[in-house]
Amino acid sequence: MTQKKKDSALHETPGVSLPKSVSAKSAERIKNLRKKKVNPQELVEQIIKGNKTALSRAITLVESLQIKHQDDVNAIIEGCLPYANKSIRIGITGVPGVGKSTFIEAFGNYLISLGKKVAVLAVDPSSSVSHGSILGDKTRMEELVKQENAFIRPTPSGDSLGGVAQKTRESIILCEAAGFDTILIETVGVGQSETMVHSMTDFFLLLKLAGAGDELQGIKRGIMEMADAIVINKSDGENKKPAEQAKSEFRKALHLYPETESGWKPKVKLASALHQQGIEEIWEMIVTYEKMVKENQFFQHKRQEQNKFWLLQTINDRLKANFYQQEEIKIQLKQQLKAIENNETTPFVAANFLLNLAKDL
Amino acid sequence: MTQKKKDSALHETPGVSLPKSVSAKSAERIKNLRKKKVNPQELVEQIIKGNKTALSRAITLVESLQIKHQDDVNAIIEGCLPYANKSIRIGITGVPGVGKSTFIEAFGNYLISLGKKVAVLAVDPSSSVSHGSILGDKTRMEELVKQENAFIRPTPSGDSLGGVAQKTRESIILCEAAGFDTILIETVGVGQSETMVHSMTDFFLLLKLAGAGDELQGIKRGIMEMADAIVINKSDGENKKPAEQAKSEFRKALHLYPETESGWKPKVKLASALHQQGIEEIWEMIVTYEKMVKENQFFQHKRQEQNKFWLLQTINDRLKANFYQQEEIKIQLKQQLKAIENNETTPFVAANFLLNLAKDL
Incomplete structure (x- = not known):
């Protein structure tokens, strides 16, 4: 958790220019630090060198639930794949x-x-x-x-x-x-x-x-x-x-x-x-x-x-998530499960009902 | 198979009226026969009486892949469920x-x-x-x-x-x-x-x-x-x-x-x-x-x-079928599987690619 917090605190804020008192060298260092943050290629290079900090950081990105990290994650993984x-x-x-x-x-x-x-x-x-x-x-x-x-x-x-x-x-x-x-x-x-x-x-x-x-x-x-x-x-x-x-x-x-x-x-x-x-x-x-x-x-x-297997598994997981995370489906699914418990419907009739419902959402 | 063929040969042809020579009783019998064909309620009644021919016929409907039978099938199952x-x-x-x-x-x-x-x-x-x-x-x-x-x-x-x-x-x-x-x-x-x-x-x-x-x-x-x-x-x-x-x-x-x-x-x-x-x-x-x-x-x-389990399983099967039966997905999936074999992509990058593709179809 602390790592994730650190990430968000380090986000580049656009439009803030460096104060003049900052030396060119420090500026370069800070720039590099920031660059590192968003530069998947550099992270990959560090990982391949066996840098455990870079590895940790990349895994934190992988674990991030934030969609904005997804492109970086894909780039890092593609970069690491040959190794x-x-x-x-x-x-x-x-x-x-x-x-x-x-x-x-x-x-x-x-x-x-x-x-x-x-x-x-x-x-x-x-x-x-x-x-x-x-x-x-x-x-x-x-x-x-x-x-x-x-x-x-x-x-x-x-x-x-x-x-x-x-x-x-x-x-x-x-x-x-x-x-x-x-x-x-x-x-x-x-x-x-x-x-x-x-x-x-x-x-x-x-x-x-x-x-x-x-x-x-x-x-x-x-x-x-x-x-x-x-x-x-x-x-x-x-x-x-x-x-x-x-x-x-x-x-x-x-x-x-x-x-x-x-x-x-x-x-x-x-x-x-x-x-x-x-x-x-x-x-x-x-x-x-x-x-x-x-x-x-x-x-x-x-x-x-x-x-x-994992290719298909990932697709199937996503298809399911897209379906079951719909609010109306959540509500109706609960009711259908109840109806099944009371033996008032069959799994297949209930499934048809929910699938037809989703079409209209 | 023979049963299915028989079914289709028995379909009611609309607009053909009975010849006058047919007695009222025969007409009633024929009507009932035809009715039986499309009357799930009657089929249910026969099943509940233990009529094996009716049971066989209902299972043939259940096994039918034709969408037009789906409503009948649902009605039959709902009718049988309490028993x-x-x-x-x-x-x-x-x-x-x-x-x-x-x-x-x-x-x-x-x-x-x-x-x-x-x-x-x-x-x-x-x-x-x-x-x-x-x-x-x-x-x-x-x-x-x-x-x-x-x-x-x-x-x-x-x-x-x-x-x-x-x-x-x-x-x-x-x-x-x-x-x-x-x-x-x-x-x-x-x-x-x-x-x-x-x-x-x-x-x-x-x-x-x-x-x-x-x-x-x-x-x-x-x-x-x-x-x-x-x-x-x-x-x-x-x-x-x-x-x-x-x-x-x-x-x-x-x-x-x-x-x-x-x-x-x-x-x-x-x-x-x-x-x-x-x-x-x-x-x-x-x-x-x-x-x-x-x-x-x-x-x-x-x-x-x-x-x-079967409620969820049925929904999941259908979601998958809807996805994988798309022609473009079939083609691209094959290519992505090939890329996985050659270690050119990861399951997750490939899955993202296919899911994004499906959005635009």
Whole structure:
């Protein structure tokens, strides 16, 4: 929020000339600052050099809901595009309490020790209500956040999952253009957000806990079958035995699943993010996966399919927004939903009514 | 198709008066016949009486793609609505070869022996290409098809899954109004159709085979987690032992899944539809389920949610159809998809381009 406020305070006010006392050099500097603000090309150049401040600023523009920024955003993304796509995108999901932040802290630091550049993004559509239940507090990744080769970006706020997802997708491109080669995208596995994250990542990792407690926390059905790997976290101390047991059970369960399109057999791993255990093995698994799906062309194929999906998804989201945001439709939709509850109409009769209504608006 | 042809041949020709030689009684009969054709009220009355010919005819209208039938269809559905909803709707899915037809034949005949009235519908969006891979050949259910209390309707053809699904939803209402209390909806578990069927049924049953063969036939990931029960079919002879083994494995796997919203714990059952084994137990399970979810109100809640989902789904489908069916959009979309493949644009830039284009059309 503070960044957005800063933006608006920095808006160029036309017609105000500089006082004479300002030196030519300062004037040039100020002019450049202002130029930077509205010059997408310069921002792109800075991003490509790996300038994290420029990256941050560009993402702020991407996240802006203001239509006047849209042209700049498009120009920035187009400028970054030729430098993007050279990364592995890893989705990380799990219910609250499973230890996502601790895992990303440990995993990210390990990757940096290997010479990787790590960007951490988040999709959490609930955050506008909960004020960022994930990544909201950067101090939860206190080591990672200090690393030169790490970039952590809290959840963008947004009015819809589609909107948030779009911003995250565009942020991925900017991060990649800035040289980040490993993109971690965190999400809470309780809504539709993990399906969104699944559709923008190369590898999808589900964090679980041993024991029944996890099941009760409401992870959505279907997520398990989307996972390329299940990591049983907090596998330490007294938890170790139940975790081993859970690993064996999950393995058997995964074995019963239909084959993946990639030919990859989903794995089950143990980890204790708190004690930095199992982290290396998880990364090696992902490297093996990447090698395999790049060889069999699935990696490239999946990214293309994801992009096509997102093209259609974006159009569909916009068409829906245009329809449902009409005041009269809002009112009448409520009444039709009521009529459905009372079994006075069918979904199709009600839909026809609303669609005909919209024609006359 | 023959029915549709008959319909059009029977259209009332205005301005032709009856010859004098026709008796008043015959004239009345002919008038009624013609009236029947265009009188939704009369069709509704016949449906409510349980007249299968009238039901068939009404479904043919529902399946008609002709806009001129739309008002009649709406009137028929509105007329049937107060008599509908008193049934259990059971979705049955499984890959080709798992024995769906044989299962439905055995299951349906068993239900009829209990005094039930059984309607069998199908959702198979591939059928317009494959000319009905399921239910296309009624002889595959040769006993069931002869039963007075059975109504079997082959797959409607349609241009889109949304369209086919809508027709099936409306057909359910008509069947219920005609007194069918058990609606079986068959689908092939290889595309998105089973998600559609899941969203229009009370109980979702997945047919599987023991052994790895089934996995390779490409059932979609995520289906297993939607199932209220997995039935391992062809559990007879030499297959019996592997089936028992599979049952135990699936049971363990289901145990690891997140809890269902209904509170129901999905079950695994063995059956040999060919030898009419396990059929009774499956029905008893569904009865137990129905009792439980009616008591805890989930049954009613789910149907309401399904209806609301279908209202929105129908609107969204129509909005999309209106957009994508524009000739210029078709052409430009193809080009934008190409540009995405070549990594020359992003999904969002491409979407903006197409949405702006549509504004000017």
